[in-house]
Amino acid sequence: MVSGFHFRGDGAGRHRVPPVMCGNCGTDRYLIIRSVTDMPAQPPEVVLVSYTCSRCGTFDEHPAQAVDLNQVLARPEQAADVLILGSNYMHCRQPMEQAGSELRKLSVPVSTEEGAKDALGVYLSTRVLRCDCGFQMELPE
Numbered sequence: 001m002v003s004g005f006h007f008r009g010d011g012a013g014r015h016r017v018p019p020v021m022c023g024n025c026g027t028d029r030y031l032i033i034r035s036v037t038d039m040p041a042q043p044p045e046v047v048l049v050s051y052t053c054s055r056c057g058t059f060d061e062h063p064a065q066a067v068d069l070n071q072v073l074a075r076p077e078q079a080a081d082v083l084i085l086g087s088n089y090m091h092c093r094q095p096m097e098q099a100g101s102e103l104r105k106l107s108v109p110v111s112t113e114e115g116a117k118d119a120l121g122v123y124l125s126t127r128v129l130r131c132d133c134g135f136q137m138e139l140p141e
């Protein structure tokens, strides 16, 4: 009599948070994880996750089990993405190390009308984060 009601097999004793999946497509296969944030009021295994489904474009954000999230992140197509976990930037599912600061000079054309002969030098201080795999990124400070 209860057949046909699909339930995620191992969900019985868990906290009542929605699974990390596209409610429209009914799968986590196409998800692009946008951010992961600590939820201080929740147990540590519950995080606030936001994601987009690359198949149908649905955006969702809700508390989720870190276990569910890790299942999605374990997919090979997620490996290149940078995650924000609280104040940490994650790559290869580990926090990235701060590798130093850089001063970047950006050349900004003052005007596109009067011939761009004057370029304004803008210095931008950035924070360099590096992952064990060699990936690094720069963030404005």
Ligand SMILES: [Zn+2]
Pocket: 022, 023, 024, 025, 026, 030, 053, 054, 055, 056, 057, 058
């Ligand atoms: Zn979808």
Ligand SMILES: [Zn+2]
Pocket: 091, 092, 131, 132, 133, 134, 135
């Ligand atoms: Zn990495």
